[in-house]
Amino acid sequence: MTLRSITDASRATTLRMVVLRLITLIACTAMTLSLSACTSDEGTDKQSSGTESSSNQTVGSVAVFTPSDGVTISGNTPLNKWTKFVPALTDALREEGFAKKHITTSSADSLDKQSRDIQDYVVNHVSAANSSSTDGTAANSADDVTLIVAPVTSADDTTRQYGDYVSATITTATSDTANNSTSSDDATSDEHQALERLTSALTLAQENGMHVIMLASTITGFQPNAYVRMSTAEMIGTIQALKLVNKLALDTVSKDNPKNIEVLVPYTPQSSANSGVGAVLGLPSADDDDESAEPTEEGAQFAQEVFAGAWSVLQPYFKSGKAVSSSGLLTADTTADDWHSVAFACTKQEDAGVALRKRLAMTSRDDTHTRIDGIIAMNDYTAAGVVKELADLGYTGSAADINPSITISGIVENITGKKDLQRSKVPDPIKAPETDTETSKDSSTDNSDADSTVEQTNARWPIVTGYGAYVDVMPQIVAGQQWMTATEDRASLAKDTAQACRLLNAGTALTSSTLSALSSSKVNGKDTSTISEDLLAVSAYNLKAALIDPGYITLAEAGL
Numbered sequence: 191m192t193l194r195s196i197t198d199a200s201r202a203t204t205l206r207m208v209v210l211r212l213i214t215l216i217a218c219t220a221m222t223l224s225l226s227a228c229t230s231d232e233g234t235d236k237q238s239s240g241t242e243s244s245s246n247q248t249v250g251s252v253a254v255f256t257p258s259d260g261v262t263i264s265g266n267t268p269l270n271k272w273t274k275f276v277p278a279l280t281d282a283l284r285e286e287g288f289a290k291k292h293i294t295t296s297s298a299d300s301l302d303k304q305s306r307d308i309q310d311y312v313v314n315h316v317s318a319a320n321s322s323s324t325d326g327t328a329a330n331s332a333d334d335v336t337l338i339v340a341p342v343t344s345a346d347d348t349t350r351q352y353g354d355y356v357s358a359t360i361t362t363a364t365s366d367t368a369n370n371s372t373s374s375d376d377a378t379s380d381e382h383q384a385l386e387r388l389t390s391a392l393t394l395a396q397e398n399g400m401h402v403i404m405l406a407s408t409i410t411g412f413q414p415n416a417y418v419r420m421s422t423a424e425m426i427g428t429i430q431a432l433k434l435v436n437k438l439a440l441d442t443v444s445k446d447n448p449k450n451i452e453v454l455v456p457y458t459p460q461s462s463a464n465s466g467v468g469a470v471l472g473l474p475s476a477d478d479d480d481e482s483a484e485p486t487e488e489g490a491q492f493a494q495e496v497f498a499g500a501w502s503v504l505q506p507y508f509k510s511g512k513a514v515s516s517s518g519l520l521t522a523d524t525t526a527d528d529w530h531s532v533a534f535a536c537t538k539q540e541d542a543g544v545a546l547r548k549r550l551a552m553t554s555r556d557d558t559h560t561r562i563d564g565i566i567a568m569n570d571y572t573a574a575g576v577v578k579e580l581a582d583l584g585y586t587g588s589a590a591d592i593n594p595s596i597t598i599s600g601i602v603e604n605i606t607g608k609k610d611l612q613r614s615k616v617p618d619p620i621k622a623p624e625t626d627t628e629t630s631k632d633s634s635t636d637n638s639d640a641d642s643t644v645e646q647t648n649a650r651w652p653i654v655t656g657y658g659a660y661v662d663v664m665p666q667i668v669a670g671q672q673w674m675t676a677t678e679d680r681a682s683l684a685k686d687t688a689q690a691c692r693l694l695n696a697g698t699a700l701t702s703s704t705l706s707a708l709s710s711s712k713v714n715g716k717d718t719s720t721i722s723e724d725l726l727a728v729s730a731y732n733l734k735a736a737l738i739d740p741g742y743i744t745l746a747e748a749g750l
Contacts, residue, residue, distance in 0.1 A: 250334025250695035251292040252283055253311055256405070257342040258299040259354065266571070268353035268658035269742060270678050272297065272340065275355070278680055279338070282688035301342040301360075302380060305388035308339065312395045319398070333399040336415075336691040339392065340405035344381075346458040346486045348536060351571040353658050354406070355420035355678045358488075360385065361410040385409065401694040403687060408713050416690050416700055416719040419711065420678045423492045427499025427568070429676050429725050430655040434564045435503060437589075437653050437673060445511035449563040452515060452549050453500055455529060456536035456572050457493045459483035483535035497529035500566055516560050517549040542567065542575030547583070555584030559648040566655050570663045570675055573656030577671045580651065587651035588670025590730070659728055659737065665749030668730050679723040681740060682707070686721045 256272040276295050283293050294311075298304035315335060341360045349356065389412045392402050396415070404414040406421075435441075438449050485493060501524070507513035509522045519531045534545040547553065550560040562585075567573035651671070656663065659677035666672045686707040693704055700719040702708050711720040728736045737743045 249287040249289075249292075249692055250336070252288055252294075252336050252338060252691050252695075254279060254293070254295045254338045255304055255308055255311075256295075256297050256340040257304070257354065258297045266574075266660055266662045268351070268570070268660060268677070269737075270353045270355050270659070270680055272354050275680055275684060278684040279687060282684040283691065285685075286688045286692045288688075288691070298342055300384070301344075301388065302384040304342045305384045305391065308337070309387055309391040311337075312391045312398075312400070315400070316394065316398045333697065334695045335395075335399075336401040336403060336694050337392070337395055338403045338405060338687065338691070341388070341407045341409060343407060344488075346489050348456050348458040348489055348569075349492050351456075351569045351658065352423075352426060353421070353677070356406065356426070356492075357419055357422045358407040359410060360407055388412075401691075403690060403694075404713075405687070410714065413714055413716060414718065415694060416721060417711065417713050418683060418687055418690075419720055419722045420683060421725060422499075423495035424499035424502075425725055426657050426676070427496040427501075427566075428503060429499075429727055430566050430568070430657065430674070431500040431503035433674050433676075433727050433729075434566060434653055434655055435507065438564055440507045440512050443507075443512045448512050448514045449507075450516045450561045451504065451513050451520070451564045451566070452517060452546070452562060453497065453504070453520065453532045453566045453568075454542060454545055454549075454572055454576065455493045455497050455533040455568055456542065457485035457489040457533055459535040459537065460486050460489075485533070485535075493533050494526075494529045496568055497532065498526040501526050501529075516562060517551075519549070536572065539571060539575040539578075542572040543579030543582070546576055546579045550583070552583050555582065557583075559583070559585065559645060561648040561650075562652045563650075564653040564655075568657060570656035570658040570660040570672075573654055573672050573675070574660075574663060574666070576654055577666055580654075581671075585649055585651050589651065589653055589673040590670040591651060659726075659742070661743060661747050664733070664737075664743060664747055667728070667733065668749050670730060674727055674729040676725045676727045679726050680742075682723045683721070686723065690719075690721060 254276060256276055259271045259273045276297075280293055280295065284290065296304075296307050296311075298307055343358050343360060345356075345358070389409060392409075392412055392414075395402060401415040402412075403416045403418060405418045408414070408417060434451070438451075440449060443449055504513060504520075505524070508515075508520060508524065511522070515521065524531070534541065536542060536545075546565070550562060552560060565576055567576045653673040654671065656672055656675045657677070659675045663672055663675060667675060686705065689705055690700060690708075693700055698704060700708055705721070707721050707723055709720050709722060710717045712718070713720075726736050733748060738745060738748060
């Protein structure tokens with residue numbers, strides 16, 4: 191082999207070695223980068239997990255205890271039920287940073303079961319917190335726990351027609367008012383024990399640093415850290431009267447052409463053997479032969495408060511003569527204490543129709559119509575009975591006719607988003623239409639025309655109000671048969687409650703600056719941080735924005 195051949199072979203070998211080294215270097219570099227990336231990702235994941243864990247520990251835990259709704263077989267029930275509020279609250283808590291595993295929910299069909307559930311939760315959590323502080327293990331402290339409690343109430347049938355969120359004060363007396371059995375003494379004892387157990391459990395929770403928010407109702411003898419007032423009987427009566435006054439433009443009405451208004455206050459009757467309330471007040475019944483019909487004690491209180499809310503708005507118009515009652519049950523001298531004059535026993539929807547028929551002094555559509563401009567029916571269940579009776583008696587038109595520039599088709603197009611409504615007031619005549627016999631004695635034709643005009647005016651469909659936002663009544667609201675309904679602002683209340691939980695768990699004081707929906711009210715005679723939102727008034731004009739867009743109901747449920 192020549193020197194040149196050896197040299198060439200050596201160069202080739204060297205070149206191969208260089209190439210191999212380069213390949214090895216590239217491979218090592220790639221592996222290093224890959225490992226570095228994996229390490230970086232793992233570190234990021236750990237850091238993210240650590241941040242989440244830290245955040246969750248800061249936000250803490252929430253336990254929600256609500257009543258069971260029972261079985262609902264139709265849309266003839268209020269829109270706002272506890273089964274609707276709990277998911278909304280859970281979503282709001284997640285948005286506030288609470289981990290799903292730190293949110294627990296529980297429902298109960300009795301105060302006894304609810305009190306035991308809460309007692310078990312509090313005792314277990316206090317024991318766990320004490321154990322973790324002793325052995326040094328990590329756990330949410332009791333300071334980072336908020337209990338949200340909506341006490342189980344024994345509401346009567348009529349009160350339930352307004353929904354689950356109506357406020358009440360729970361005592362041993364109110365918790366047993368719906369019990370009319372011969373074993374009422376035993377029931378009272380059980381309820382008393384349940385209430386004591388619940389009060390003791392909540393007190394123990396607070397003594398160990400937990401916070402308690404009461405939903406809808408309060409408990410005599412227990413002071414919560416915050417109270418969520420969802421709706422009251424007075425608020426329910428007030429909002430209907432306000433919307434009626436606005437729709438009828440009572441401020442512009444002449445006393446020479448007053449509006450005819452009736453207020454229907456339903457109540458659930460009970461046997462006179464168990465209470466003397468009805469006998470003392472002389473309450474009317476849907477059945478003349480049923481002299482024993484009278485309200486439960488709770489029902490009487492609710493009826494009084496709901497009428498007081500409506501009358502606080504209507505009374506000035508009756509005093510000024512701008513509003514009258516065709517039945518004569520409401521006058522300028524009526525006070526809030528006269529609620530019993532417009533109350534009626536209501537065990538079925540037809541009872542509302544019977545009560546209205548008596549107010550109008552009519553028996554059939556062939557009778558001369560009694561003018562009626564507005565009816566406050568108090569809840570949608572009663573309103574449905576009123577609407578049916580008005581149709582049976584031959585009243586014609588709809589609430590949209592009160593403002594002739596708006597048609598039902600226009601309302602529907604507004605709801606479906608096709609156009610906006612342009613509304614304008616159509617003033618009433620200064621004097622009511624009537625037959626002028628003094629100036630038309632010689633003209634039977636003129637008298638006939640005048641009578642016809644009066645009858646047409648009197649047979650116009652009135653404004654009908656209700657409460658509860660029943661799914662079943664949505665089509666009649668769209669059709670203008672029922673002017674309005676109302677309900678609680680469930681979504682806003684859920685968000686407000688979730689914010690309060692975060693603030694309490696963080697040790698931040700609840701003030702109007704930290705929580706805009708916060709005010710103060712008396713609970714057991716003491717000033718208490720109170721969360722509240724205005725009720726949602728719903729008519730055909732805002733049905734889409736108020737109920738359809740937020741997802742409370744669908745277009746199909748609205749009859750569209």
